[in-house]
Amino acid sequence: MTLAVTPRPASTVLLLRDGAAGEIEVFMMVRHYEIDFNSGALVFPGGSVDNGDQEIIARPELYSGGEGLDAVSLSFRIAAIRETFEESGILLARPAGSNSLVEAKRAAEIEGRDRAALCEGKTTFLKVLTDNEVVLALDELVPYAHWITPEGMPKRFDTWFFLAAAPPEQAGAHDGKESTDSIWVSPREALAGGESGRFKLPFPTTRNLIRLGKQGSVRAALNDSKGRKIVTVMPVMTKLNGGRQLRIPIEAGYDGDVFEVGAAG
Numbered sequence: 001m002t003l004a005v006t007p008r009p010a011s012t013v014l015l016l017r018d019g020a021a022g023e024i025e026v027f028m029m030v031r032h033y034e035i036d037f038n039s040g041a042l043v044f045p046g047g048s049v050d051n052g053d054q055e056i057i058a059r060p061e062l063y064s065g066g067e068g069l070d071a072v073s074l075s076f077r078i079a080a081i082r083e084t085f086e087e088s089g090i091l092l093a094r095p096a097g098s099n100s101l102v103e104a105k106r107a108a109e110i111e112g113r114d115r116a117a118l119c120e121g122k123t124t125f126l127k128v129l130t131d132n133e134v135v136l137a138l139d140e141l142v143p144y145a146h147w148i149t150p151e152g153m154p155k156r157f158d159t160w161f162f163l164a165a166a167p168p169e170q171a172g173a174h175d176g177k178e179s180t181d182s183i184w185v186s187p188r189e190a191l192a193g194g195e196s197g198r199f200k201l202p203f204p205t206t207r208n209l210i211r212l213g214k215q216g217s218v219r220a221a222l223n224d225s226k227g228r229k230i231v232t233v234m235p236v237m238t239k240l241n242g243g244r245q246l247r248i249p250i251e252a253g254y255d256g257d258v259f260e261v262g263a264a265g
Contacts, residue, residue, distance in 0.1 A: 010159040047087070082118075108170075148234040211255075233254075236248075
């Protein structure tokens with residue numbers, strides 16, 4: 001008898017910028033081949049909500065834009081910004097008392113001093129914020145999608161996807177440990193790489209890239225998502241005519257509800 005696995009809360013961020021070729025670009029990373037979840041895959045920055053994120057909730061002076069959100073919603077957003085900083089070095093925060101995002105030079109100083117220690121568990125995100133007198137910019141995150149790993153999988157996540165415009169001149173870089181490469185890429189190029197075998201794209205990543213690719217600019221993508229109803233997606237695997245299909249709710253807005261994912265095992 002297989003024990004049911006409870007999905008672990010997690011957050012993922014699609015960091016966006018307007019590309020020189022007139023296409024929207026998103027920051028993506030190649031997961032290390034030895035990581036036990038999505039090894040070698042091209043993914044967006046993200047990871048699990050942790051206890052430290054919960055501690056920050058109790059310090060409302062350390063974040064802005066959380067008005068009206070319950071503790072669960074706050075924890076997903078705080079984790080989203082922390083994971084983005086850990087995995088890309090990009091910091092969605094403001095100097096205390098300021099309405100402007102941290103400038104790139106200051107963000108680089110914080111990244112250089114604190115990112116590695118945070119990733120290695122030698123400091124906490126709460127300490128990073130207080131030491132550097134910065135406030136998380138939760139209002140920069142726009143909810144985009146909500147996916148839950150299918151039942152029966154050994155590792156399951158309950159993941160909120162957020163959109164965010166990348167702060168000016170913060171280019172981002174992978175950490176060299178959990179991720180071995182990073183790129184700014186248009187959805188079109190990433191999807192083409194998935195088709196050619198250049199990239200390994202998880203199913204949710206593919207679906208979100210296709211949807212994102214319909215937007216012509218960062219502003220358009222953010223505006224399209226603001227206020228949009230988000231339908232939770234938990235794919236269901238079915239086998240038919242020798243093939244495998246994943247079924248998702250048509251209402252989720254992914255141009256279909258049944259998708260071919262390979263031959264039946």
